[in-house]
Amino acid sequence: MTTNNKYAVSPEGYYGDFGGSYIPEMLYANIENLRKVYIEISQEPTFQEEFQVLLRDYVGRPSPLYLSKKLSQKHGAKIYLKREDLNHTGAHKINNTIGQILLAQRLGKQRIIAETGAGQHGVATATVCALMGLKCIVYMGEVDIARQAPNVARMRMLGAEVRPATSGSKTLKDATNEAIRDWINNAEDTHYIIGSAIGPHPYPDMVTRFQSVISEEIKYQLKEKTGNENPDYVVACVGGGSNAAGAFYHFLDHESTQLILAEAAGEGIGSGRSAATSILGTKGVIHGCKTLLMQTSDGQIVEPHSVSAGLDYPGIGPLHAHLIDIGRATVHPATDEEAIQAMLYLSREEGIIPALETAHALAILDKMTFNPKDTVVLCLSGRGDKDLNTIMNYLDQQ
Amino acid sequence: MTIRKTILDKGSDILNVYCTAGYPKLDNTGTILKSLSSQGVDLIELGMPYSDPLADGETIQRSSQIALQNGLTLDILFGQVKEAREHTSTPIIAMGYYNQMLQYGVERFLSRSHDSGIQGLIIPDLPMDIYERDYQHLFVKYNMEISFLITPLTSDERIHQADKLSTAFIYVVSQTSITGKQGVISIAQKKYFERIESMNLVSPRLIGFGIHDRMTYNQACKYSHGAIVGSAFIRSLDVENVEGSIETFVNGLR
Numbered sequence: 001m002t003t004n005n006k007y008a009v010s011p012e013g014y015y016g017d018f019g020g021s022y023i024p025e026m027l028y029a030n031i032e033n034l035r036k037v038y039i040e041i042s043q044e045p046t047f048q049e050e051f052q053v054l055l056r057d058y059v060g061r062p063s064p065l066y067l068s069k070k071l072s073q074k075h076g077a078k079i080y081l082k083r084e085d086l087n088h089t090g091a092h093k094i095n096n097t098i099g100q101i102l103l104a105q106r107l108g109k110q111r112i113i114a115e116t117g118a119g120q121h122g123v124a125t126a127t128v129c130a131l132m133g134l135k136c137i138v139y140m141g142e143v144d145i146a147r148q149a150p151n152v153a154r155m156r157m158l159g160a161e162v163r164p165a166t167s168g169s170k171t172l173k174d175a176t177n178e179a180i181r182d183w184i185n186n187a188e189d190t191h192y193i194i195g196s197a198i199g200p201h202p203y204p205d206m207v208t209r210f211q212s213v214i215s216e217e218i219k220y221q222l223k224e225k226t227g228n229e230n231p232d233y234v235v236a237c238v239g240g241g242s243n244a245a246g247a248f249y250h251f252l253d254h255e256s257t258q259l260i261l262a263e264a265a266g267e268g269i270g271s272g273r274s275a276a277t278s279i280l281g282t283k284g285v286i287h288g289c290k291t292l293l294m295q296t297s298d299g300q301i302v303e304p305h306s307v308s309a310g311l312d313y314p315g316i317g318p319l320h321a322h323l324i325d326i327g328r329a330t331v332h333p334a335t336d337e338e339a340i341q342a343m344l345y346l347s348r349e350e351g352i353i354p355a356l357e358t359a360h361a362l363a364i365l366d367k368m369t370f371n372p373k374d375t376v377v378l379c380l381s382g383r384g385d386k387d388l389n390t391i392m393n394y395l396d397q398q
Numbered sequence: 399m400t401i402r403k404t405i406l407d408k409g410s411d412i413l414n415v416y417c418t419a420g421y422p423k424l425d426n427t428g429t430i431l432k433s434l435s436s437q438g439v440d441l442i443e444l445g446m447p448y449s450d451p452l453a454d455g456e457t458i459q460r461s462s463q464i465a466l467q468n469g470l471t472l473d474i475l476f477g478q479v480k481e482a483r484e485h486t487s488t489p490i491i492a493m494g495y496y497n498q499m500l501q502y503g504v505e506r507f508l509s510r511s512h513d514s515g516i517q518g519l520i521i522p523d524l525p526m527d528i529y530e531r532d533y534q535h536l537f538v539k540y541n542m543e544i545s546f547l548i549t550p551l552t553s554d555e556r557i558h559q560a561d562k563l564s565t566a567f568i569y570v571v572s573q574t575s576i577t578g579k580q581g582v583i584s585i586a587q588k589k590y591f592e593r594i595e596s597m598n599l600v601s602p603r604l605i606g607f608g609i610h611d612r613m614t615y616n617q618a619c620k621y622s623h624g625a626i627v628g629s630a631f632i633r634s635l636d637v638e639n640v641e642g643s644i645e646t647f648v649n650g651l652r
Binding site for chain 2: 028
């Protein structure tokens with residue numbers, strides 16, 4: 001893994017003003033231990049070998065980089081899809097869970113907990129726990145359990161226990177709260193596999209590093225296809241931000257590659273039912289890190305809304321908050337409706353059913369103008385089977 | 399009188415009761431502060447309700463959610479404390495989360511806390527090093543005491559840091575858990591309390607988390623200057639008879 005310099009996390013865990021570790025003392029020992037060992041352990045040759053073999057033979061990497069003729073024609077640029085949806089379990093999430101389960105084993109942990117929104121991270125965690133024989137408990141908001149039923153069934157099939165989070169908006173934020181509380185109660189035998197590039201340091205950096213395989217592959221795949229390893233644009237959706245962090249990582253220092261984030265506008269930025277954190281958010285602390293989040297003037301966290309469970313989060317990863325803050329990344333919002341239309345378009349024109357989260361990245365292509373010579377890589381972060389209920393209900397209402 | 403001096407003057411069996419501001423009804427805060435005071439509790443920990451209280455169990459989470467639904471804001475809370483201060487002098491230490499302080503503006507938060515008659519703060523997710531670097535001088539300026547938490551997993555080095563930085567008391571978290579657990583004090587917990595006791599710390603120590611009845615309160619007092627009771631108190635509050643339920647609860651403890 002090469003590391004970039006200008007945008008790397010500081011030793012204290014900050015990206016500019018964002019990041020850090022704001023956690024109750026009950027979690028200090030665990031987080032401090034992780035911070036001390038995560039780089040060293042993940043760079044050991046035996047770790048790297050096991051990680052690479054699993055990514056290749058179990059996950060099915062490298063994932064293809066596919067030139068979409070229809071999208072290219074529609075938007076007037078060469079548009080490549082990085083097919084993370086073709087990974088085992090159907091999304092990019094497994095890159096990180098493979099890395100973290102290997103870390104948890106080396107830390108001697110016997111029990112794994114995770115939070116999940118869309119259920120993709122929950123499935124990816126349940127999968128690696130089945131593989132390694134570790135007990136797995138996944139926290140999921142009650143609302144998400146209802147709207148992502150197929151993934152709940154998959155987690156149970158894989159032997160995981162799915163525990164509903166019933167507080168607050170009963171979505172990803174609340175599932176994360178419950179997972180953190182579980183970790184406080186079981187600090188010694190449990191490892192918490194966070195699925196997004198959020199949480200106290202070292203989580204955002206650790207998750208980003210495990211996901212950075214996405215941009216590592218894009219680089220050489222694009223070189224093979226076009227002779228140039230650097231695209232003009234990399235586009236990804238952002239909730240907490242793990243697929244975007246992975247897709248951006250190896251391009252961060254290549255300033256002429258524009259980094260574009262799609263966030264969930266929900267029913268519209270001004271509707272009161274939105275998850276557009278970069279626009280509606282202000283600096284604050286959520287889930288142990290300083291970042292942009294949606295909150296009241298009294299610092300109470302606002303309950304977000306998005307049709308996509310994976311983007312239904314009131315914060316954003318600290319790396320992304322920093323990239324937005326300094327102008328290195330640009331954000332475009334997409335509404336529920338625009339995302340659904342983009343999902344239907346890719347399904348009907350390319351025969352690829354993308355996840356609703358990913359559909360936000362597809363939707364914002366309409367809001368951008370390209371030069372015919374531009375090369376655009378869009379991270380197709382996951383497949384949409386889990387969203388079929390949501391879409392069928394939508395189509396029935398039309 | 400400061401929180402620390404209150405603890406040191408009495409020396410032992412300190413009873414610190416936690417209540418959530420704005421719960422069960424918005425305007426119960428003043429009544430509860432006054433009743434706790436007239437029942438002779440030594441200190442009051444006043445919870446500043448937060449939407450995402452990570453260190454708290456179901457009871458305090460639920461009370462916080464209800465308080466927020468009741469319309470409690472920090473400004474209302476400061477007003478309620480100020481009003482109650484005309485009738486009671488029992489020291490109040492407020493407990494809230496870092497993001498509340500950050501959004502309100504740290505200096506404004508400290509100044510308003512001080513003006514209302516709050517003497518100290520517990521901010522469980524404010525790291526000690528950040529406090530020391532960025533905020534310690536402001537706490538001094540506004541005469542605000544602070545308590546840091548230690549747990550069975552806290553290293554000796556950090557315990558000494560908490561001892562040095564705490565100006566109210568050291569909050570000894572009785573077990574690695576969130577608030578609201580019920581059960582007896584285990585042998586491992588007693589060993590942990592003895593270990594902390596033998597460290598000859600400068601700050602007085604109060605034990606909290608899982609202290610819910612007379613037995614656990616008495617045991618905690620044996621190993622420290624006193625104890626903090628929170629979730630059990632919240633559970634005991636009778637919305638129809640707030641003052642009566644407080645009297646019954648406090649009498650049941652000692």
